[in-house]
Amino acid sequence: MSLADDLYRETILDHYHNPRNHGIIDNPSAKVEGVNPLCGDELTLYLTVENGTVVDVKLEAKGCSINTASGSMMTEAVVGKSVDEATDIINKFKSMMLDKNQSELDLPEEMEDLEALQGVKKYPVRIKCALLPWNTLIEGLESVGQQK
Amino acid sequence: MTPVAQPPIPVKNNSQSMDNGCTPMTQATFNEELSTNGSRVMLDTTKIIKDFPILSRQLDGKRLVYLDNAATSQKPASVINALSHxxxxxNANIHRGLxxxxxxATIAFEGTREKVRDFIDAPSEKQIIFTRNATEAINLVVNSWGKHNVGEGDEIVISALEHHSNFVTWQQLALEKGATLRFIELTEDGRIDVEHAAKVINSKTKIVAISQMSNVLGSITPVEEIxxxxxxxxSLVLLDGAQGVPHLAxxxxxxxxxxxxFSFHKMLGPTGVGVLYGRAxxxxxxxxxxxxxxxxxxVHRDRTKFNEIPWKFEAGTPNIADVIASGAALDYxxxxxxxxxxxxxxxxxxxxLARLEDxxxxxxxGPRDANLKGGVVSFNLSDIHPHDLGQLLNESGVAIRAGHHCCQPLMNDxxxxxxxxxxxxxxxxxDDVDVFISALTEARRVFGHVSCR
Structure with missing residues (x-):
């Protein structure tokens, strides 16, 4: 397996070149900034939650392919889900990335793009790139929870 | 306590006699007939490469092509041997032992101080202070000189291309003292704009702190004009030679x-040794x-008389081994x-530059004229993020750096x-440059898989 097979799969490059849900939300429920101080990657996450459902997530990102693709896939995975379901997806994704023993991601078919990020596990320094959008989303959901 | 400033004979003799397969370097190591670039005399790299054990390393069967020297340089066997020797x-503590x-150890340690004096043409070895790194040397000046000489309404001048070490230090001093931090801007090709410097430096300027060479753009500062x-x-001038001293006389x-x-790890020496030169x-x-x-x-219960320079600024046991090995780096x-x-x-x-332009x-x-810059080339390849580029080049055994290079304000500019x-x-x-260009071609191919919208 080459680096291109592991890390730079077509799915990832497609999300990088054409990030889904890229942009801003006017009057979001939460707006959170995520920074990776070591490499300087930055993103702003906008989140709208209505009646316990994640109605919309948008990202403005200035990051590498892994960071951008991971964020793009994340928005597709969580929009339309309840906050609880979204939290479950976040937890599953994070354990896939961080748990050495867990390689399979038990997710519905429409989210199988996320599995493309598994290759990132072979490159430990890049895991933080993949996690930045997810950690920022956790912060966003927590801040919405506190507003209640 | 008067340390003896003599050459560290035990170190040099041994590093040459050790069976490390390397011959001591001499002026004859650059060969006018064999390696020329047009009319330019190049170093005899065939010989030099043999002195650097790490350069024989293979990464996944590929030769290591190390192009991250602005971050840290590799070390010749003579430096590594000086450490272990x-x-x-x-091995002993210096200055007090009988x-x-x-x-x-004292002779070898103080011997490096004399070599540093000679290397930067300082009037006296008393003006050479060892620190942990260049950053600590700047912090020393900021805390010792700066806190007693910069006040409200004063101005500190730096440039737009400074490394965070010569940036955050002065910014924080200015914030603490109510002084103003002012910036010399750059020309379009990323050089220090001397005309703008003339507008920014004025009678309120207490100090101008500026890089000798940019770690991002390679631009060489016209120090004499500043x-x-x-x-x-x-006003005073502090020159940040972290990039300059390793590459320019x-x-x-x-x-x-x-x-x-400046700092030794960027000039063939070990990590952990910086130098502050100051006017006596x-x-x-x-x-x-x-x-x-x-x-x-x-030292008395109620008072302390401080040592003379340079030792006044060297509290605690210094980094003896690395300072001694730094002397071997200067020899090289x-x-x-x-x-x-x-x-x-x-x-x-x-x-x-020619191959990259092609x-x-x-x-x-940064400048396109190699005479105006050091051996540093910063670039971006279409919409490929620099981190992705760094990772893809690594696949070909090519080590480059990617990111903000501790120059976030410059990245913003x-x-x-x-x-x-x-x-x-x-x-x-x-040949290293050729491998690097091939690796870039491969990176472009991988990222070309999916067309941009």
Whole structure:
């Protein structure tokens, strides 16, 4: 397996070149900034939650392919889900990335793009790139929870 | 306590006699007939590469092509041997010991101080202070000189291309003292704009702190002109030589700067050794930065008399082994000759710039004339993020750096989140540049899989 097979799969490059849900939300429920101080990657996450459902997530990102693709896939995975379901997806994704023993991601078919990020596990320094959008989303959901 | 300033004989003799397969370097190591770049005399890299054990390393079956020298350089066997020789034969604390080992260690340690003095053409070895790194040397000046000499309404001048170490330090001093931090802007091709400097440096300027060479753009600062402007306005000059001193022959007396800082790990030496050079009359007046052992001459219950310079600024047991090995790094550079080092780097940089310009689709930052810059080339390749580029180049065994290079304000000015950067030193060859260009071609192929919307 080459680096291109592991890390730079077509799915990832497609999300990088054409990030889904890229942009801003006017009057979001939460707006959170995520920074990776070591490499300087930055993103702003906008989140709208209505009646316990994640109605919309948008990202403005200035990051590498892994960071951008991971964020793009994340928005597709969580929009339309309840906050609880979204939290479950976040937890599953994070354990896939961080748990050495867990390689399979038990997710519905429409989210199988996320599995493309598994290759990132072979490159430990890049895991933080993949996690930045997810950690920022956790912060966003927590801040919405506190507003209640 | 008067440390003896003699050459560290035990170190040098041994590093040459050890069976490490390397011959001591001499002026004859650059060969005019065999390696020329047009009319330019290049270093004899075939010989030099053999002195650097790490350069024989294979990464996944590929030869290591090390192009991250602006971050840290590799170390010749003589430096590595000087370290282990100290630990194996004369490891002891310096200055106070009456035994043989301590005396040998003191001679070797203070011997490096004399070599540094000679290397930067300082008037006295008392003006050479060892620190952990260049950053600590700047912090020493900020805390010792700055806190007592900069006040409300004063101005501090730096440039737009400074490394965070010569940026955050002065910014925080200005914030604490109510002083104003002002910036010399850059020309369109990323050089220090001397005309703008003339507008920014004025009678309120207490100090101008500026890089000798940019770690991102490679731009070489016209130090003499900045010093002239500073002198006219009665302000001091601190020169950040972290990038400059390893690559350019540097004389503090010719440049007439008040402070010079640099770090040995970027010039073939070990990590953990920085240098502060200061004008003697300034250092004499400056209070200590850190207190403790070694920096005192006498201590009483109610008062302490401090040691003379340079030891006043060297509290605690210093980094003895690494300072001694730094002396071996200076021997190596002196044997090559700094003029030859500079010529070699101009040759490699000219070649790299030409090949990168040929490549197409690249944005190259900084001057395009190799005579105006050090061996540093920063660039971006279309919409490929520099981190992805760094990772893909690594697949070909090519080590470059990617990111903001500790210059976030400069990245903001360039309107990029980061750049990819290749940087060269004495062991780099045109062949290294060719491998690097092939790796870039491969990176473009991988990222070309999916067309942009």
């Amino acid at each position: 100290y630990y194996q034969y004369y 035994h043989t080992l301590s005396e040998e 010093v002239r402007l500073a002198r006219k306005n009665g 540097t004389s503090v007396q010719k440049l007439d700067v008040d402070f010079l800082v 009359e300034l250092l004499e007046k400056m209070p200590p930065f850190l207190y403790g052992g070694d920096m005192i001459s006498s 550079l002196n044997d090559l000759g700094m003029e030859a080092v500079r010529n070699h780097e101009i040759g490699i940089t000219e070649y790299a 490549f197409g689709g690249l944005t190259i930052y 360039l309107k990029v989140s980061g750049t990819a950067r290749a940087s060269f030193y004495v062991y780099n060859t045109k």
